[in-house]
Amino acid sequence: MSDWSRRRAMWLPGGLAAAALLPAGARAAAEAWPSRPIRMIIPFPPGGTTDLMGRLLAERLSAKLGQPVVVENRGGAGGNIGADAVAKSAPDGYTVVMCSIGTAAINYAAYGANMPYKPQDLAAVGLAVRVPNLVLASRASGLDSFEAMLKAAREAPGRLNYGTSGIGGSPHACMELVKARTGIDITHVPYRGSGPMLTELVAGRIQTAMDNIPSALNFVREGQIRALAVTSRERVKLLPDVPTLAECGLADFDATAWFGLQAAAATPAPIVAKLGAAMDEVVRSAEWAERVGAFAAQPPGLTPQGGTTPEAFAEFIAAEITRWAEVARAGNISVQ
Structure with a gap:
C-alpha cells in the first residue's frame, strides 16, 4: 500500500481501516477511548457564541461518550492561544478545541507569519453549528x-x-x-x-x-x-423585524459564522472517527436543532443526512480558508 493510500484509508468511515493499520497497542487504546474526562478548550472568554455553543455541545457529547467533557475557557489573540494549546497537546483525543471560523480559517490570513499553528496541525472532527x-x-x-x-x-x-x-x-x-x-x-x-x-x-x-x-x-x-x-441571506425568525443587509442595499450579501470541533493532528484516526460519530449523532438530532434554533443558529448540514463527519468538515475548512483569505486581502485584515 502506498503512503497516500495508507493515509486515505485512515479516514474511512467508522475508522475500521485505520484500526487495522494501527499497532495492537494503539488499537487497544483507541478501542478503550474515552476512559477518562475530555477537556474542551474554548478559545474565547465566557459569554460569547463560541462559549455558548461549546457548552451545549460538551453536555451532549458527555452523554454520548460516557465521560465528562469539561470546558476550559482560554482566550486571547483572536482565539489563537486556545487553539494553539490544542494543536500542541498530546494527540490522544482527550483535549479538543471548540474552533470558530476565526481560529480555523480567517486567522491564517489575518495573522500571517504570526500564526502559532498551521492548518495541518489540527484534525477536523465535525461542524457543530452555523450562525448569522x-x-x-x-x-x-x-x-x-x-x-x-x-x-x-x-x-x-x-x-x-x-x-x-x-x-x-x-x-x-x-x-x-x-x-x-x-x-x-x-x-x-x-x-x-x-x-x-x-x-x-x-x-x-x-x-x-x-x-x-x-x-x-x-x-x-x-x-x-x-x-x-x-448578515444572512434571509431574515431570522427570532428577529423578524430586522432586515437583511441585502434588503438594506447590499445585494446578495450572505455571510455566516460557524463553530466546530478539532483535535491535535496526530490523534489516531479511530479516535477522531469515534468522536466524530458521536458528534454527528448530536447535531443530527431534533433536540439539537431545537436547542440551537433558540439562538437563531442552524445545524451543520454537511452531509446528505444533515450532519457532519471529519472528512466533510476537513473539506469545508479548506474551502473556508481560501474564501476568507480573499476577504482578508480585500479588507486589509491583518495582525502583523
Missing part, C-alpha cells in the same frame, strides 16, 4: 437603522467606531465586507471576546458593533442595544 451575525448599535448612539449608520459614517469619516469579539473573527471580517461594499470609513475596536464587547456597547462606550446572534440576542430582545441588520 448582526450589525448592532448602542442606544446612546441614536442610530436606529442601517441606513442611519451609513449616513453618520459618511458625514464624518473615521469618527464612528464598531466593536467586535476580536481581530480576524467573522464579525470583523463581515464588517470589513460591509465597509468594502459601502465605502464607509469606521474604526475597528477589537475586544477579547463578545462578552466584554457587548458590555461596552450596552454602556454606550462604543457606538456600533458586529456580533454573532447567540451572544447578542438577549441584549437585543431586552432593548439594551439595537439590531440594525442581519
Whole structure:
C-alpha cells in the first residue's frame, strides 16, 4: 500500500481501516477511548457564541461518550492561544478545541507569519453549528437603522467606531465586507471576546458593533442595544423585524459564522472517527436543532443526512480558508 493510500484509508468511515493499520497497542487504546474526562478548550472568554455553543455541545457529547467533557475557557489573540494549546497537546483525543471560523480559517490570513499553528496541525472532527451575525448599535448612539449608520459614517469619516469579539473573527471580517461594499470609513475596536464587547456597547462606550446572534440576542430582545441588520441571506425568525443587509442595499450579501470541533493532528484516526460519530449523532438530532434554533443558529448540514463527519468538515475548512483569505486581502485584515 502506498503512503497516500495508507493515509486515505485512515479516514474511512467508522475508522475500521485505520484500526487495522494501527499497532495492537494503539488499537487497544483507541478501542478503550474515552476512559477518562475530555477537556474542551474554548478559545474565547465566557459569554460569547463560541462559549455558548461549546457548552451545549460538551453536555451532549458527555452523554454520548460516557465521560465528562469539561470546558476550559482560554482566550486571547483572536482565539489563537486556545487553539494553539490544542494543536500542541498530546494527540490522544482527550483535549479538543471548540474552533470558530476565526481560529480555523480567517486567522491564517489575518495573522500571517504570526500564526502559532498551521492548518495541518489540527484534525477536523465535525461542524457543530452555523450562525448569522448582526450589525448592532448602542442606544446612546441614536442610530436606529442601517441606513442611519451609513449616513453618520459618511458625514464624518473615521469618527464612528464598531466593536467586535476580536481581530480576524467573522464579525470583523463581515464588517470589513460591509465597509468594502459601502465605502464607509469606521474604526475597528477589537475586544477579547463578545462578552466584554457587548458590555461596552450596552454602556454606550462604543457606538456600533458586529456580533454573532447567540451572544447578542438577549441584549437585543431586552432593548439594551439595537439590531440594525442581519448578515444572512434571509431574515431570522427570532428577529423578524430586522432586515437583511441585502434588503438594506447590499445585494446578495450572505455571510455566516460557524463553530466546530478539532483535535491535535496526530490523534489516531479511530479516535477522531469515534468522536466524530458521536458528534454527528448530536447535531443530527431534533433536540439539537431545537436547542440551537433558540439562538437563531442552524445545524451543520454537511452531509446528505444533515450532519457532519471529519472528512466533510476537513473539506469545508479548506474551502473556508481560501474564501476568507480573499476577504482578508480585500479588507486589509491583518495582525502583523
